[in-house]
Amino acid sequence: MPHQQSPVRERLKAAGLRVTAPRVAVLDWLAHHPHATAEQVTAGVRDVLGSVSTQAVYDVLGACTHAELVRRIEPAGHPARYETRTGDNHHHLVCRRCGLTVDVDCVRGAAPCLEPSHGGGFEIEEAEVVFWGLCPACKHHDEEASA
Helix, strand or coil, X not given: CCCCCCHHHHHHHHCCXXXXXXXXXXXXXXXXXXXXXXXXXXXXXXXXXXXXCHHHHHHHHHHHHHCCCCEEECCCCCCCEEECCCCCCCEEXXXXXXXXXXXXXXXXXXXXXXXXXXXXXXXXXXXXXXXXXXXXHHHHHHHHHHC
């Protein structure tokens, strides 16, 4: 039986990146833990590979972000988060308190905020929308505290 390449290895090759153990481990881990911080990715990858430097993980995240294999999101007031869902212009819901971040598909219907009133000569490629609020757990905690 021929050896099958993993989808992560194929994605790295298609992006012109060398296939290395840290790159495979980061992409594999992120695929199952979207919206993770660099610190969370580092801890997760260490569980898989054993020893890996924080700088090596940052280097992988940077290279994979540049190659559009990883998307970096930066919710205001929270650490940057990374995910492997790229290329579809989806948006995010972020909890103001705990930072829980979840995907939400692109806004549908009439949404003037997605088309700026003045483009300033820019060719608009995408819009990034972040919806802020409280996740169910934080909302429930607030309700219990005020009862």
